[in-house]
Amino acid sequence: MMENILVIDDEEELRTTLVEVLVREGLAVQEAANADQALTMLKSAPFHLILLDMVMPGTDGMSAIPLIRKQAPRTRIIVMTAFASVQNAVHALQQGADDYIVKPFKIEALMLAVRRNLQKARFLDGEAVELDGVFHGLANAMRRQILLVLDRQGQSRFMDLVRLLEVEDHTKVNFHLKVLREAGFIEHGKDKTYALTAAGHRAASCLSFISGSLTP
Amino acid sequence: MMENILVIDDEEELRTTLVEVLVREGLAVQEAANADQALTMLKSAPFHLILLDMVMPGTDGMSAIPLIRKQAPRTRIIVMTAFASVQNAVHALQQGADDYIVKPFKIEALMLAVRRNLQKARFLDGEAVELDGVFHGLANAMRRQILLVLDRQGQSRFMDLVRLLEVEDHTKVNFHLKVLREAGFIEHGKDKTYALTAAGHRAASCLSFISGSLTP
DNA sequence: CTGCCTTGTGAAGAATACTTCACAACTCTC
DNA sequence: GAGAGTTGTGAAGTATTCTTCACAAGGCAG
Structure with a gap:
């Protein structure tokens, strides 16, 4: 163009x-x-x-x-x-x-x-695409929770994550993990743990910035 | 609870x-x-x-x-x-x-x-609800454009906005304006112009923060 | 007043996103 | 190696969001 x-x-x-x-x-x-x-x-x-x-x-x-x-x-x-x-x-x-x-x-x-x-x-x-990616990633409450938890935890195994999030259906978490992975926010290490990528950390910081700027 | x-x-x-x-x-x-x-x-x-x-x-x-x-x-x-x-x-x-x-x-x-x-x-x-509201508001590309334009313009009448956004179908803009209005980001003055509310300005600043933090 | 531009509504359909379920491979422990 | 917990896939259904269309009320210039 x-x-x-x-x-x-x-x-x-x-x-x-x-x-x-x-x-x-x-x-x-x-x-x-x-x-x-x-x-x-x-x-x-x-x-x-x-x-x-x-x-x-x-x-x-x-x-x-x-x-x-x-x-x-x-x-x-x-x-x-x-x-x-x-x-x-x-x-x-x-x-x-x-x-x-x-x-x-x-x-x-x-x-x-x-x-x-x-x-x-x-x-x-x-x-x-990136902006759309970020917002898509952050648009869902569960995905925000996942980013939040991983940001604090550093990394986590799948079922630990599920329990921390207090979700009944693990496949639901799975779905959102996949979305986040495709958005490039998290990565799936060889040790089977999930962790934030650099982009993921940036997204998490966007999240906390927004949270912060909304509570005056 | x-x-x-x-x-x-x-x-x-x-x-x-x-x-x-x-x-x-x-x-x-x-x-x-x-x-x-x-x-x-x-x-x-x-x-x-x-x-x-x-x-x-x-x-x-x-x-x-x-x-x-x-x-x-x-x-x-x-x-x-x-x-x-x-x-x-x-x-x-x-x-x-x-x-x-x-x-x-x-x-x-x-x-x-x-x-x-x-x-x-x-x-x-x-x-x-607020966080969800913000992300819902920002999740869509056209809504982001609207926030951006109104942030710069201050206020704008409907068809001016449509032209600035270079959109063919005005009802599409209308749809997203309604979404933004319901989210509390814009208000519809008596002089028929649209303008950002305080929350809208905050959302716009979130937007520019995120844009900024994604381009290193 | 006529015609055109502005501004708006609502409904139908298309497109996405989300949830749920059924199932299976895989890894431990005993 | 049997059994329990872990981890994951894909399909089907449901819900939500977005687009498009048809239409109309109001305002304003000629």
């Missing part, structure tokens, strides 16, 4: 360079010379990522951020700022930008940021 | 007082004079909460914690320590205790801790 990028910069030379590089990377790129033009383009087609210059005649980059956000809340915005001012960058992020890069930059540095943000966008878009 | 509590303390007088108070609170209380006795009792019946004295002849409280944890990973453990030593308390928590209270304590202070921990236990047990 080709990903759409919009480059917003008033300097034609830089813009052209950027477009060239991005196209070579296999991305669909469009360009805008100012914020108003960009906003119009946003209306007609959605973009995955926007490269936004801060200093522009007319609506400047900083003011453009919330306007873009308003129309395209899921698009990743990378701001390009000529001043290595931390405040500037922080402010841009507060306005709703996702990342920033300081001019002048090397092309590789920019591409790194672009790739990172596209990946993040894909991830948040749910194209990456 | 009556909740089971186990009081572990070698001083008979204090133990009796505690039992009396807890029973008056409507709780099912059992008592043990030492750790070994307690561990035996744990085998036969599950407890929701354990009050554990630190200083005891034989196996002391600190060493008892992991043994109890091993057998009852979901039981809340409150340790009662006579020394107001922070290190002691921290160590106990590291061993797997959930809370601590410094002796001598007022009965009200203890009851506060007991109630707080029972509530937490209930919560983690899934008797409180």
Whole structure:
């Protein structure tokens, strides 16, 4: 799937360079010379990522951020700022930008940021399965219990687990263990014990974070 | 539903007082004079909460914690320590205790801790609906998108939302909005716009926490 | 007022997820 | 090696969740 990028910069030379590089990377790129033009383009087609210059005649980059956000809340915005001012960058992020890069930059540095943000966008878009996996894993009360117990126990044999959970039907536990295993949260060691994987521990910590943040 | 509590303390007088108070609170209380006795009792019946004295002849409280944890990973453990030593308390928590209270304590202070921990236990047990609600809310990709968008937008009218999400069928969005509304995550203002509630913002922050913790 | 966009409901069906049951291999202990 | 407890599979049924469709009330511009 080709990903759409919009480059917003008033300097034609830089813009052209950027477009060239991005196209070579296999991305669909469009360009805008100012914020108003960009906003119009946003209306007609959605973009995955926007490269936004801060200093522009007319609506400047900083003011453009919330306007873009308003129309395209899921698009990743990378701001390009000529001043290595931390405040500037922080402010841009507060306005709703996702990342920033300081001019002048090397092309590789920019591409790194672009790739990172596209990946993040894909991830948040749910194209990456992982988020769904985590929520699927955590969506069920028994699976949460299993994660909780294994997080505390370290590891456990099957029937011990069943007893700790106080479940009558062991096959039910089995079912959920299989789900968790397929989600990559637990592993089944050679000694026949179940234990959390790294992902499992992360999921468990998500769980306790959520529990914590719900009891104020 | 009556909740089971186990009081572990070698001083008979204090133990009796505690039992009396807890029973008056409507709780099912059992008592043990030492750790070994307690561990035996744990085998036969599950407890929701354990009050554990630190200083005891034989196996002391600190060493008892992991043994109890091993057998009852979901039981809340409150340790009662006579020394107001922070290190002691921290160590106990590291061993797997959930809370601590410094002796001598007022009965009200203890009851506060007991109630707080029972509530937490209930919560983690899934008797409180809330956790399930959150996960149900977050379990679906479209609902996550909605939370994300509303978190960024602040508020949005229905068709705007539909367009931002790039969904063809508006009734599908409608369905998930209803789910989120019933979960208490969004509210439907009089001006016909949807916005996140406090719980909704919390859920959104859970979401971004999880997203963040999955991309290292 | 007419027509179009917005916003919403409810029911039917498709798709998933969960539970339960019947059964079997396997590992201990005696 | 007999028997009891452990561990696991798969199929069938049940419940829940999600999608889709058909339809309609209300608002607003021309």
